[in-house]
Amino acid sequence: MNDGAQVALYLLMLALPLSALLSRRVPLGRTMKMAAAWVLIFAIGLVIAGQRDRLKPIWDDTRDALFGRDQHVVGSTVRIHIAPDGHFWASARIEGIERRMLIDSGATTTALSQATAKAAHIAIDDGPFAAVIETANGAVQARRARVARLELGTIVARDLPVVVAPEFGDLDVLGMNFLSQLASWRVEGDVLVLEPKPRT
Helix, strand or coil: CCCCHHHHHHHHHHHHHHHHHCCCCCCCCHHHHHHHHHHHHHHHHHHHHHCHHHCCCHHHHHHHHHCCCCCCEEEEEEEEECCCCCCCCCEEEECCEEEEECCCCCCEEEEHHHHHHCCCCCEEEEHHHCCEEECCCCEEEEEEEEEEEECCCEEEEEEEEEEEEHCCCCCCCHHHHHHCCCEEEEEEECCCEECCCCCC
């Protein structure tokens, strides 16, 4: 659509609410105020539409700060943008329960909070031998469990060993035992690329 056609379209869109006001015989002063408001709204819309390429980085940064960056699936590949906090966060489903999980290649085993384990109805091993997990806050005694199905986009991990401990708070972590099941994983700039193994 060329510039002339766009201007004609915008004028038509502006004429519709103005004609509605005139047909209702609204007092002239009020009509002028409402007309000015509509003109202002359309003017702001035109500026935003005209400057959308320049405004996109500002919108992206605001969206990322509020909601975190998007997780995209391209074919079978999952691409995760780095979050404002410098980490990669994945939207995963654990036994059908959706959770935001930190991807941590420094963690040997996938770790779940007690709340997540409870919500997903995961059976925790209550045997006498706990797993000792080294965390940033020191060693933690955690209970072992297994997740029958964990989904991250197109990637599905089955019978995945996990550890559960109250010391994890509300943090859920995808560790190396998940990443090692992939065909490959790598970081490209600010994007984590996860490639699943081909289905057999």
